[in-house]
Amino acid sequence: MNKRMREQIRDEVEVYQKVDHANIIKIFDYKEEAEYVDSKGRKKIVNYIVMELISKGEFFDFLALKPCSAAVCRFFFSHMLHALHTVHCSGHCHRDLKPENMLIGEDYNLKIVDFGFTAPIEGRKETGWLHTDLGTPGYMAPEIREDGEYKGHEIDIFAIAVILFIMYTGHPPFSEAHKTDPHYKYFYHAATENFWRAHK
Numbered sequence: 001m002n003k004r005m006r007e008q009i010r011d012e013v014e015v016y017q018k019v020d021h022a023n024i025i026k027i028f029d030y031k032e033e034a035e036y037v038d039s040k041g042r043k044k045i046v047n048y049i050v051m052e053l054i055s056k057g058e059f060f061d062f063l064a065l066k067p068c069s070a071a072v073c074r075f076f077f078s079h080m081l082h083a084l085h086t087v088h089c090s091g092h093c094h095r096d097l098k099p100e101n102m103l104i105g106e107d108y109n110l111k112i113v114d115f116g117f118t119a120p121i122e123g124r125k126e127t128g129w130l131h132t133d134l135g136t137p138g139y140m141a142p143e144i145r146e147d148g149e150y151k152g153h154e155i156d157i158f159a160i161a162v163i164l165f166i167m168y169t170g171h172p173p174f175s176e177a178h179k180t181d182p183h184y185k186y187f188y189h190a191a192t193e194n195f196w197r198a199h200k
Contacts, residue, residue, distance in 0.1 A: 006032070009047060012115040016049075018090045023083035025103065025113045026052045054111055059102035067170035076167065079110035080160045084153075092118050093130075093152025097159035098139045099166070121152045138162065142177040142184075169199070 016027035029050040036046040056062075059076070068076070080102075087094060094101075095117040103111045123129050129149045141158035143150040158177075165173045173195075174183035186195035 006047075008116055009049070011118050013049060015087065015090065015092050015115045015118050016051075018092070019086050021083050021086040023079040023110055023112060024086065025054065025111045028052065051113075052105075054103040054105045054113075056104035056106075056108070058100055059104055059110060060099035062104055063099050063166060063170075068167045070168070073164060073167045075108070076110050077160070077164050080112070080163070083110075083112045084156055084160065087112075088121060088153045088156070091121055093121050093156050094118060094159075095130075095132075095152060095155060096135050096139075097156055097163065098136050099163060119152055123152075135159075137176040138172050138174070140177060142179075142188075145176075145178060173199070 013027065013030045016025070020026075027049060030048070032047045033045050034048055035043055036048075037043050080097075084094070084097075092115075094112065094115060096114065097112070101112065101114040103113055105111055117134055119130055119132070120126075121128075123131075128151070130152050131148055131150075133144055133148070135144060135155070139159040139162050141150060141155040144155060162173060174181045177184050177187075179185055179188040183195060183198060186192055186198070
């Protein structure tokens, strides 16, 4: 792996080590340059992370079944909010929240995973701003693409709001939060009543 990939994994592991929350996946072990021996006895050097086993799969698959009731939405959304609060209080943000980066464990306990895009909330230069254009288009806040500067905790909140919409309606609110998007443009032009009318 190149230097940037190693740094990315170390950043991810750092978050897991700093946060201890029922709705964030737990890490048990991490090692760089460990020796792996495959079934044919061949050896190679690998990096690895050992995490807890999550039994019920991706939250994405759960959402694909049908829209959730208001009570189920509140149940899962409270898990997201509590987990995010812990992550943000640790000084980090996730930056790629989406149903594919959430798993469902025992008792339908939601677990946030994949902190590969994590960053310090205060930014790499401690200015309070982040600049990297990354994430998944349907969940990315508009300021990521438009301004190039954004607050990490704010884009995480934006992403889980999109997830809440999907939970309740069964489909995304827009393809991407950009002024050219057929649905998001109503927010851009402060015509939210048209947004709700279009989805109705």
